[in-house]
Amino acid sequence: MVEIADLLAAGLLQSFEPLNFAMILAGCMAGLFIGAMPGLGSVNGVAILLPVTFLVPPTAAIIFLAALYYGAMYGGAISSITLGIPGASTAVATVFDGRPMAQKGKANQAMMAAAIASFIGGTISIILFTLFAPPLAEVALKFGPQEEFALMILAFATFIGLGGDDIPKTIFSILLGLVMAAVGFDIISGKPRLIFFDLVEFQRGIGFLVLAIGIYGIGEMLWTLEQTGGKVKLDYVKTTWAEFKKHLGQIKAYLPTTSLGSALGFFVGTLPAAGATPASLMAYGLAKTFSKDPDSFGKGNIAGVAAPEAANNAASTGSMLPMITLGIPGSPTTAILLGGMIIWGLRPGPLLFANNPDFVWGLIGSMYVANFVTVALNLALIPLFVRVLAMPFTILTPIIFILCFVGVFATTDRMFDVWLMLALGLGGYLLRKLNYPVAPAVLAIVLGPLAERSMRQSLIGSQGDVTTFISISEHPISLGCIVIAVMLMLYPVWSNYRRKLANRSTL
Amino acid sequence: MSTRTAELLASIALLVFSLGLMWTVHADGLKIGWVPERGPGSGVWPFWLSLGMALTSVWTMVRWFRRTTPESRNEAPYIESDRFGLVAVSFIALTAMIFLVAIVGTYISIALFLGFYMRFIGKHSWPMTSTTVLGAVIFIYFLFEWQLSKYLPKGLPIFEDGFLWLDNFRWEYLM
Structure with a gap:
């Protein structure tokens, strides 16, 4: 415990270094802006801005991106409340009560509740993070290739069991990402693989960032253009000190369910497929269940704004836990962060705690600081961000397209990758319209090389005996992961069966 | 469809x-x-x-x-016809921009793209359009070429020469 406190203190000090603190400020501002824009969420911001972070050292870069991730969770509430359109999918549940509050002229109170609840969610989850991360990393240090591979199977199984998307399409998306990761030279045999049309450019493989920017930059903007037709309408909001003081008296009303929602959000956030969106919906349901007046939900109950906002912030911190300790991202955004860490020359996983304590504790320290910075910026600048929402799509869209192009080129120095990004973005957009989920593919292309290596190492070690993954005497953790993974994959079948039974009994 | x-x-x-x-x-x-x-x-x-x-x-x-x-x-159209135009024009303009990079270089190409999009799709005024275009070009030059030392494509030699002059100036007087 004392050791953790020392490391945390060092991390906190680190985040007050001028460069790192500037990164927190910049990241929070960028995140608030990106989160507030309808259609853009943390994952888009992190994908599009990752190339820019090569400007600064890795610790400062991840601090910037983590602050952006945070800020986007706060920012999502702004457009949910003022526009009635969630700024990001993570803020869907905020619309339920946030929009009615705005229509009753209480947009101010809703915004403040969202900001303060986000702060509570962030604080509770970062404390949980600090307590859970070191012991988890300690356990993970003993993992061999069997355990690594089983964990990845578990990560993908969560998409099938809990993702809620069409199952064959989800599996397709996972497999496509894993196969795309295999393009280029095979790391074990050195043979070139899947060199399409004999283009030498494919020998270097398909970079995860090319796919991520294609899907979350180009594809997402095409999607948003189609959904909104390029037009948005909004109400303006003013915040005053007097309003804020009045609000402080109301915190009592939503504090208990918000704290509960935060803890729930943290644990849901650690699951790769679940993340902030389901966490916020679950927290909303929780707040409604425990409320003395459940009928007022959906009509502008302040607790209905606070609980989901706390949960989505908590989930964003939660999704960093498996990324830092196990090297398995807990969300698409952390999948891109993980890819970034590999580019920076860090090896994500349990060794990070031992080999790069400055990096890990700098990040953890920055999360405490970023939480304070974001709530302060958010409360102070709400009117400004609302005004920013009036920025027309016909300016935002071309600028995002330009940043995607320059970002991909600056990362790989090849026009080929820019064309590939364009093609993948268009493909992602067309498939997304048919309900093919894109997040599993992004996660899979990041984890693909690691998954393939750990599978082959395990099999080489066991002389081709596939039961090595489920050997109870040698690899009990791997067995446990695979059992849970199989249960998760069968869960949709089971719930389908139950639904059919229920239908039959009502006939 | x-x-x-x-x-x-x-x-x-x-x-x-x-x-x-x-x-x-x-x-x-x-x-x-x-x-x-x-x-x-x-x-x-x-x-x-x-x-x-x-x-x-x-x-x-x-x-x-x-x-x-x-x-x-779902028998509804795959893309609503009133939205199809906007999506298609955006995508074609983007493709044209990337194509032009090889000929006129990054900066002229993004200026043309941004200018076209804002003026003809967004119907913004000329002053608004030209300020944003200029701002975007200077920002990208400053961030990528200057701070990140990335050499973005400059197109055919005739366009590249202009930027060489600018780079020389920067190395000579501003570093």
């Missing part, structure tokens, strides 16, 4: 793509089984996972045929 037709076409295209991947692995002579003394062959991963992709595409087709997926029951 209805959403229903689109789903079928997409699953056929993805099936053909998956089979193509399997064929590519086979044609490259990669081992898809156990190689004695060496472990799993280099084709194991791409081959069997591509087979999985092919099978899930067939699964989607079966569900399409039985009208299980919501898309297979």
Whole structure:
């Protein structure tokens, strides 16, 4: 415990270094802006801005991106409340009560509740993070290739069991990402693989960032253009000190369910497929269940704004836990962060705690600081961000397209990758319209090389005996992961069966 | 084209793509089984996972045929005609921008793209358009060329020379 406190203190000090603190400020501002824009969420911001972070050292870069991730969770509430359109999918549940509050002229109170609840969610989850991360990393240090591979199977199984998307399409998306990761030279045999049309450019493989920017930059903007037709309408909001003081008296009303929602959000956030969106919906349901007046939900109950906002912030911190300790991202955004860490020359996983304590504790320290910075910026600048929402799509869209192009080129120095990004973005957009989920593919292309290596190492070690993954005497953790993974994959079948039974009994 | 037709076409295209991947692995002579003394062959991963992709595409087709997926029951157009124009124009303009990079270089190309998009799609005023274009070009030059030391494409030599002059100036007086 004392050791953790020392490391945390060092991390906190680190985040007050001028460069790192500037990164927190910049990241929070960028995140608030990106989160507030309808259609853009943390994952888009992190994908599009990752190339820019090569400007600064890795610790400062991840601090910037983590602050952006945070800020986007706060920012999502702004457009949910003022526009009635969630700024990001993570803020869907905020619309339920946030929009009615705005229509009753209480947009101010809703915004403040969202900001303060986000702060509570962030604080509770970062404390949980600090307590859970070191012991988890300690356990993970003993993992061999069997355990690594089983964990990845578990990560993908969560998409099938809990993702809620069409199952064959989800599996397709996972497999496509894993196969795309295999393009280029095979790391074990050195043979070139899947060199399409004999283009030498494919020998270097398909970079995860090319796919991520294609899907979350180009594809997402095409999607948003189609959904909104390029037009948005909004109400303006003013915040005053007097309003804020009045609000402080109301915190009592939503504090208990918000704290509960935060803890729930943290644990849901650690699951790769679940993340902030389901966490916020679950927290909303929780707040409604425990409320003395459940009928007022959906009509502008302040607790209905606070609980989901706390949960989505908590989930964003939660999704960093498996990324830092196990090297398995807990969300698409952390999948891109993980890819970034590999580019920076860090090896994500349990060794990070031992080999790069400055990096890990700098990040953890920055999360405490970023939480304070974001709530302060958010409360102070709400009117400004609302005004920013009036920025027309016909300016935002071309600028995002330009940043995607320059970002991909600056990362790989090849026009080929820019064309590939364009093609993948268009493909992602067309498939997304048919309900093919894109997040599993992004996660899979990041984890693909690691998954393939750990599978082959395990099999080489066991002389081709596939039961090595489920050997109870040698690899009990791997067995446990695979059992849970199989249960998760069968869960949709089971719930389908139950639904059919229920239908039959009502006939 | 209805959403229903689109789903079928997409699953056929993805099936053909998956089979193509399997064929590519086979044609490259990669081992898809156990190689004695060496472990799993280099084709194991791409081959069997591509087979999985092919099978899930067939699964989607079966569900399409039985009208299980919501898309297979949806007769509404795949893209609403009043939105199609905006999406198509945006995508074509973007493609044109990337194509022009090889000829006139990054900066002229993004200026043309941004200018076109703001003025003719967004109907913004000329002063607003030109300020944003200028701001964007200077910002990208400053961030990528100057701070990140990335050499973005400058197009044909005639366009490149202008930037060489600018780079010289920067190295001479501003570093």
